[in-house]
Amino acid sequence: MMDSENQGFEEARLYSSHEEVQNLDFKEKLSAKSFSNYRSAMSSLSDAHHPLSSPAVLTPADSDPLRLPPMDRDLQKPYVSDHFFSDPLHFSDVDFGPFDGNNVRDLNGVESPSKSSESSGSLSRSSSSNSEYIKISVSNPQKEQEVSNSLVPGGSSYVTYLITTRTNIAEFGGSEFSVRRRFKDVVTLSERLAESYRGFFIPPRPDKSVVEGQVMQKQEFVEQRRVALEKYLRKLAGHPVIRMSDEFKVFLQVQGRLPLPTTTDVASRMIDGAVNLPKQLLSESAMAPQEVVQPAKGGRDLLRLFKELKQSVTNDWGSLKPPIVEEDKEFLEKKEKLRDFEQQLSAVSQQAESLVKTQQDMAETFGELGLTLIKLTKFENEEAVFNCQRVRAADTKNVATAAVKASRLYRELNSQTLKHLDVLHDYLGLILAVHGAFSERSSALLTEQTLLSDLSSLRSRAEKLEAASSKVFGGDKSRIQKLEQLKESIRTTEDAKNVAMREYKRIKENNRSELERFDRERQADFLSMLKGFVTNQVRYAEKMSVVWGKVAEETSSYSKESS
Amino acid sequence: MEQERSIPSSLLSPRSPSSQPCLSVSVTDPVKLGNGVQAYISYRVITKTNFPEYQGPEKIVIRRYSDFVWLHDRLFEKYKGIFIPFIPEKNAVEKFRFSAEFIEMRRQALDIFVNQIASHHELQKSEDLRTFLQVEEETMERLRSHDSGIFKKKPADLMQLFKGVQSKVSDIVLGKEKPVEESNPEYEKLKHYIFELENHLTEAQKHAFRLVKRHRELGQALSDFGKAAKLLGACEEKAVGKGFSELGAKSEMLSIKLQKEAHELLLNFEEPLKDYIRAVQSIKATIAERANAFRQQCELAETTKLKEINLDRLVLVRSDKAAEAEVEYKELKAASEEATKRFETIVALMNQEIIRFQEQKTLDMGLAFHEFAKGQAHLANGVADAWRSLLPKLEALSVS
Numbered sequence: 008m009m010d011s012e013n014q015g016f017e018e019a020r021l022y023s024s025h026e027e028v029q030n031l032d033f034k035e036k037l038s039a040k041s042f043s044n045y046r047s048a049m050s051s052l053s054d055a056h057h058p059l060s061s062p063a064v065l066t067p068a069d070s071d072p073l074r075l076p077p078m079d080r081d082l083q084k085p086y087v088s089d090h091f092f093s094d095p096l097h098f099s100d101v102d103f104g105p106f107d108g109n110n111v112r113d114l115n116g117v118e119s120p121s122k123s124s125e126s127s128g129s130l131s132r133s134s135s136s137n138s139e140y141i142k143i144s145v146s147n148p149q150k151e152q153e154v155s156n157s158l159v160p161g162g163s164s165y166v167t168y169l170i171t172t173r174t175n176i177a178e179f180g181g182s183e184f185s186v187r188r189r190f191k192d193v194v195t196l197s198e199r200l201a202e203s204y205r206g207f208f209i210p211p212r213p214d215k216s217v218v219e220g221q222v223m224q225k226q227e228f229v230e231q232r233r234v235a236l237e238k239y240l241r242k243l244a245g246h247p248v249i250r251m252s253d254e255f256k257v258f259l260q261v262q263g264r265l266p267l268p269t270t271t272d273v274a275s276r277m278i279d280g281a282v283n284l285p286k287q288l289l290s291e292s293a294m295a296p297q298e299v300v301q302p303a304k305g306g307r308d309l310l311r312l313f314k315e316l317k318q319s320v321t322n323d324w325g326s327l328k329p330p331i332v333e334e335d336k337e338f339l340e341k342k343e344k345l346r347d348f349e350q351q352l353s354a355v356s357q358q359a360e361s362l363v364k365t366q367q368d369m370a371e372t373f374g375e376l377g378l379t380l381i382k383l384t385k386f387e388n389e390e391a392v393f394n395c396q397r398v399r400a401a402d403t404k405n406v407a408t409a410a411v412k413a414s415r416l417y418r419e420l421n422s423q424t425l426k427h428l429d430v431l432h433d434y435l436g437l438i439l440a441v442h443g444a445f446s447e448r449s450s451a452l453l454t455e456q457t458l459l460s461d462l463s464s465l466r467s468r469a470e471k472l473e474a475a476s477s478k479v480f481g482g483d484k485s486r487i488q489k490l491e492q493l494k495e496s497i498r499t500t501e502d503a504k505n506v507a508m509r510e511y512k513r514i515k516e517n518n519r520s521e522l523e524r525f526d527r528e529r530q531a532d533f534l535s536m537l538k539g540f541v542t543n544q545v546r547y548a549e550k551m552s553v554v555w556g557k558v559a560e561e562t563s564s565y566s567k568e569s570s
Numbered sequence: 571m572e573q574e575r576s577i578p579s580s581l582l583s584p585r586s587p588s589s590q591p592c593l594s595v596s597v598t599d600p601v602k603l604g605n606g607v608q609a610y611i612s613y614r615v616i617t618k619t620n621f622p623e624y625q626g627p628e629k630i631v632i633r634r635y636s637d638f639v640w641l642h643d644r645l646f647e648k649y650k651g652i653f654i655p656f657i658p659e660k661n662a663v664e665k666f667r668f669s670a671e672f673i674e675m676r677r678q679a680l681d682i683f684v685n686q687i688a689s690h691h692e693l694q695k696s697e698d699l700r701t702f703l704q705v706e707e708e709t710m711e712r713l714r715s716h717d718s719g720i721f722k723k724k725p726a727d728l729m730q731l732f733k734g735v736q737s738k739v740s741d742i743v744l745g746k747e748k749p750v751e752e753s754n755p756e757y758e759k760l761k762h763y764i765f766e767l768e769n770h771l772t773e774a775q776k777h778a779f780r781l782v783k784r785h786r787e788l789g790q791a792l793s794d795f796g797k798a799a800k801l802l803g804a805c806e807e808k809a810v811g812k813g814f815s816e817l818g819a820k821s822e823m824l825s826i827k828l829q830k831e832a833h834e835l836l837l838n839f840e841e842p843l844k845d846y847i848r849a850v851q852s853i854k855a856t857i858a859e860r861a862n863a864f865r866q867q868c869e870l871a872e873t874t875k876l877k878e879i880n881l882d883r884l885v886l887v888r889s890d891k892a893a894e895a896e897v898e899y900k901e902l903k904a905a906s907e908e909a910t911k912r913f914e915t916i917v918a919l920m921n922q923e924i925i926r927f928q929e930q931k932t933l934d935m936g937l938a939f940h941e942f943a944k945g946q947a948h949l950a951n952g953v954a955d956a957w958r959s960l961l962p963k964l965e966a967l968s969v970s
Contacts, residue, residue: 344805351802355814358795365791369784376777383770390763393925395932402932406939413946526807533810537817538964541957548954555950558943565936 141174141244143259145237148229151189165189166229168236172259178251184260190215192258193236199254200243205447205510206517208440208525209249210242242433247524311457315450318457338515341522342445349438356431363424370417377410402562409558413551420547423539430536434529441525448518451511458504465500469493593619593688595703597633597681600673610634611673613680617703625704632707635660638680640714644698645687650859650912651919652693653927655686656848671833675841682845690926692919750868751861760924761857768850775843782835789828796821809967816963820956827956831949838945842938846931853927856920863913870906877902 147169167187175182190213197212213235240259244250380403387400472493476486599614617629642657658679687693701713796818803814877899884892 347805348802351798351805354798355795355802358791358798362788362791362795365784365788369781369788372777372780372784376774376781379770379774379777383774386766386770390759390766393928395929399928399932399935402936402939406942409943530808530810533806534813534964534968537810537813538961538968541817541960541964544957545954545961548950548957552947552950552954555943555947559940559947562936562940562943565933565940 139176141172141176141179141250143173143237143240143244144171145169145233145240146171148233149187165191166232168233170236170240170259176251179256179260181260186259186262188258190232190236192264193239196254196258200249200252201443203252203254204249204517205451206444206514206521207246207248208437208444208521210239210246211436211439212239314461315453315457318453318460338518345438345441349435352431352435352438356428356435359424359428359431363421363428366417366421366424370414370421372414373410373417374414377407377414380404380407380410383407405558405561409554412554416547416550416554420543423543427536427540427543430532434532437525441521444514444518444521448511448514451507451514455504455507455511458500458507462497462500462504465493465497469497591619591621593617593621593624593694595681595684595688597677597684600677602673611676613677615684615703623700629704631703631705631710633702633710635676635680636714637702637710638683640717641687641698641702642683644717645693645696646855648696648698649693649919650863651856651916651923652690653849653852653856653923654693655683656852656855657683658848671836675837678837678841679845750865752864764850764853764857768847768854771843771847771850775840775847778835778840778843782832782840785828785832785835789825789832792821792828793825796823796825813964813967816960820960824953824956827949827952831945834945835942838941839938842934846935849927849931853924856916856923860913860916860920863909863916867906867909867913870902870909874899874902874906 145168148166149169150164151167153163153165167189169185170188171183171185172179173183193212194215197209200209213232243255249255384400384404384407387396387403391397391400469490472486472490476490594617596616597613598616600611601613602609603612604610612632612634615631615633617624617631618627620627638657639660642654645652646654658676687696687699693699702710705713799814799818799821801818803811803816803818805811806814877895881892881895881899884895
């Protein structure tokens with residue numbers, strides 16, 4: 008498809024007059040390339056014009072006045088207005104004036120990956136000053152050898168990426184730094200964040216690839232991964248809480264290899280857990296309060312796992328009202344709404360993809376039509392016996408050129424529309440994070456409930472024991488001992504319960520504040536996306552109107568009305 | 571540009587008002603009649619004319635597709651050398667469905683067909699045309715069924731010398747048989763041009779048709795997208811919800827515009843291309859007829875020559891068969907001269923016709939291109955206006 012389109016362009020140059028080809032906007036030629044090539048070409052174009060401007064990346068949270076690129080490159084261009092909101096979340100609104108025929112410009116408000124490594128990164132949605140920012144870029148993938156810790160002789164190789172950060176946030180203790188990281192490190196980072204920031208909507212990390220080794224060498228795969236990593240890190244940097252986290256800072260700054268997490272895989276975790284199990288069963292030791300802070304699932308504490316499982320079953324089946332129920336109606340409502348939202352968003356995303364596809368098909372068919380008509384033109388000119396044939400050939404050429412132009416316009420329109428699709432996809436990904444945060448909340452609640460029921464059963468046993476031993480005068484040495492142990496368990500469990508309660512509250516609060524932030528940012532991002540999408544459509548429709556209007560005028564003498 | 575084209579007014583729209591003799595026909599009001607397999611469409615054919623041979627200033631008759639075919643076949647037989655307008659294909663499958671679009675397209679094609687005949691300076695004088703446009707339905711039916719039986723056979727006895735001519739003609743024209751062929755370089759060029767042109771046009775028409783389809787698909791995609799956006803808008807809150815709802819509504823509205831444009835494209839761009847192809851095909855048919863006539867002429871000339879030689883021989887030996895032979899020879903000579911005349915007429919007519927064809931097609935395609943461009947510009951304007959009207963609303967939502 009690409010070939011025929013390029014070939015069409017070649018033929019257009021061969022058979023149409025030279026001036027016409029020059030008239031075709033240079034930037035329009037670029038649309039023959041793929042989307043990413045187009046973007047890199049655009050950013051190199053913009054660099055040529057203005058060193059500071061990189062309209063290629065302009066995120067909704069563009070709060071840094073230094074960073075606002077002047078959108079007009081021609082001086083006749085109308086003004087650019089930016090809106091700042093008193094709301095801590097703000098984004099710049101670039102307002103385009105009336106349409107100018109030939110200029111292809113980038114649009115506002117959508118986060119998008121940039122090909123060139125030196126272009127700017129995402130910006131902070133900072134709730135404090137306007138001028139805080141973190142710029143992250145991922146570049147320079149390199150193959151490195153695994154040091155021979157492995158059992159496999161010769162060692163395996165992996166890819167590292169250069170991660171460059173520029174920031175003016177004081178807590179980072181520096182303004183620019185670079186580290187080399189491999190994908191495994193990113194996985195580690197995301198796991199640690201998940202542990203420390205339960206209840207937060209943590210942006211999902213890029214997928215691991217199922218096929219490793221061979222595939223990893225491929226250029227394309229590495230490039231895709233680079234882009235994905237950059238996106239991910241920028242999203243993390245865009246999260247007001249996570250960006251300040253130790254884990255994130257360490258990841259961005261600390262040189263050398265990252266220490267491995269305490270457990271790297273589920274299997275080893277289970278093994279650890281199994282080791283503790285007999286001890287727990289025998290001594291009935293309660294869980295240590297600090298362990299309560301993590302969910303049972305995926306943890307090492309098998310006993311706790313079983314208990315909580317039992318509890319959740321009790322909750323489900325029990326006719327008795329469980330001690331603490333998710334009473335937060337508001338939360339439940341929000342959850343429902345979110346599910347609805349997810350469904351609709353998914354549908355819109357799908358339809359948007361179809362829309363892009365049909366626009367792509369339209370571009371293709373216009374291109375093919377144009378090419379065919381050019382061939383027809385050439386043919387008529389070569390074989391012309393009568394003058395009217397030459398006239399017809401000229402008319403045909405006009406239409407052919409217009410069709411080729413229309414094809415390019417549709418392609419360009421499409422590559423812009425794809426950027427808006429990105430926003431939808433991002434939010435679909437974010438919803439996964441929300442689900443994760445909500446499930447953290449549920450498991451924290453479950454932990455609390457389990458502990459409460461533990462506590463109540465321990466207390467009732469203690470009561471019974473007390474009642475029994477009081478009947479024996481002087482006391483039963485073993486019973487008293489047991490009672491002491493029980494009381495000890497009760498105290499520990501009480502502590503654990505309190506920790507669990509605090510944890511649950513904490514997570515609830517995280518959920519709440521995050522939901523607020525999510526709502527706000529979503530409003531901003533989506534509105535910006537809508538505006539971008541609509542502005543785009545207007546722009547390209549206007550261009551197409553110009554193209555076809557010209558042809559209509561040139562052929563107006565044939566019209567029945569004029570004869 | 572206007573001065574370069576001096577085209578006789580008969581090539582322009584037959585509806586051009588003038589005091590010259592004019593014949594204007596329209597095919598309208600398709601009505602489905604009959605049931606099941608027997609079902610067919612009837613059309614009203616309205617003739618407005620000041621030709622003396624025609625009845626009254628206006629006459630209306632009812633005709634069906636096979637009547638048009640009758641007219642075409644008769645003209646094809648009688649006016650060899652002239653590019654008889656091709657008639658829309660008999661599409662047996664589509665006919666069963668008789669969709670509104672099919673009916674309309676067929677009506678339009680038949681209208682163009684009759685008009686092209688009526689505006690052709692030779693064909694408009696045809697008696698068969700007059701019959702077609704004027705006689706009562708029962709007469710027409712009789713003629714139609716009568717002729718469809720006999721008509722397919724070649725009339726003249728001498729023609730029987732050339733059995734299976736129909737299939738052979740295309741072989742000859744395509745150069746498959748070692749033919750008796752004209753050695754006329756200009757004519758060769760013309761033939762080559764016609765065949766090449768058909769290929770180009772067929773490809774163009776294919777893409778034009780696809781373009782129609784793309785417009786429909788885009789319309790559908792916009793409609794689906796609009797619906798989904800509205801649903802999202804409904805479950806979203808505040809500004810964003812409104813934003814999506816408005817977007818969805820606009821999208822659905824534009825979907826309708828696109829479907830409309832698809833229809834326009836079909837009628838105003840793809841049909842003329844199809845028409846162009848049909849014209850080329852009628853030229854091919856004439857080329858075949860010309861080759862046929864040429865072959866007849868040659869073979870008759872040769873046969874005559876042989877007969878002459880034979881006659882001379884018989885006369886020399888004073889055979890009693892000589893008299894008979896002389897009669898035969900004279901007959902053959904006459905037939906040969908007639909065949910030669912027929913061939914030369916075809917050549918002369920073809921030369922005129924080619925000029926007419928080229929000029930007509932420049933006009934036809936010019937108009938088609940104009941309508942195409944106009945339609946696209948109109949659509950683009952509509953799209954731009956619709957989306958543009960949304961911007962201030964979105965702007966207002968952002969601020970609130």
